[in-house]
Amino acid sequence: MASQVSKIVTEQDQQRIRDCVARMENTTSGEIVPMVVEQSDSYAAAKWRGVFILATAASLVFLLIWGPTRLWGGLGLLDLWAFPLVYLGSFALLTGLFELIPAFRRPWILTSEKNDAIAKATLTEFMTNGLGNTRDRTGIIIYISLMEKRVQIYADSGINTKVPQGTWEKPVQMIVSGIKERRFTDALIQALEYCGSVLAEHCPPRPDDTNELDDLIIK
Template sequence: MEHSPVRKLLTEAGQRQVEARIKAAEAGTSGEIVVMVVEESSRYRHASVVGALFSSMIVAVAVGHFQGGDGMWHFLGVFVPLFIVFHELLVRFAPLRRLFARKGDMADAVGKASLAAFYAKGINGTEAATGVLIYISLFEHMVRVVADKGINEKVDPDAWPELVGGIVQGIRSGEAAAALSEAIDRCGELLSRHFPIREGDRNELSNQIRY
């Protein structure tokens, strides 16, 4: 856990706060709330290649201009090593790679990864199909809410964008724990209206933040 994505987002106290709020929210509903934090939803290899091509081409042209080099072989002699170096930098350092990742590609990757996580983590396996995933992808600066079919049949889908917006804003302002806690409270309120706590209800999914 020490080097997990959760630690990039929350302090240990913040993590305990969020997990306590999940427990409190679920005390009033038969629904299950899961929070998951990931480093990134895709490796964006295309962005690494495009970024390396763009960067090495600009530098190679500039070097050729100042050195007075002429011809394709001189250009390639500078361009190829630069491409290798820039590509390695982009692969290894996410903030640099993000400069060349298209927003549409990131949104698509987060959508697919959050849905895959919903099934991979068994959130779709609750007794009444009342699991909901709050998925946070750090590289893309994006949040998605994935709700099971039981919730989608009763909760207005327009309720989720407001919840997502609050989390994103809180993370940007350095108040991730507070924003997540507020979102979990809101999620608990929405679920309790349609899925109140039942006699003999049990905690089907762990309250621990996933990563």
């Protein structure tokens, strides 16, 4: 389990979430799978973006401070190499720091990159974990990516053809608010109960229902 996830979702929290999913699934033929991940992508482009900008800035600051003092005494061969040497040194140092401490990448991640990563990861996990293979096509994943503070809910055709458009916006906002306000588990349970009530109305249980999927996935 990822360390950041384990800090936010303790063993006790996990059991509360599983119990809530089980209660909700007793009222519907839907299969609800909350999934919590530390982050949805390594964001390599953000790393190189940050390294390039910061290394360039450091080199320019060096040039502005050191350059004028050298002009008075004349420029030697070493002086001509000073700027590229500082740039390369800064680039190497920053590359190591960005690799060692992934949190440094966060300010350099574009919103579009987050959106693409979340959408791709949600669909991938939906298919990988069998949510598209339920008997009545009633699988629903609640994908939560903590670093990005993003949530996406993806429901199979057996659900989406029955519920109004925009149904999942409210539980998404519940969870996002919970992440920001440091009450993640309570917010997730509230969202699960909301989703459960929607599914109970549109996808009632069948007499021979079985639990087809995991009640919680943590990565």
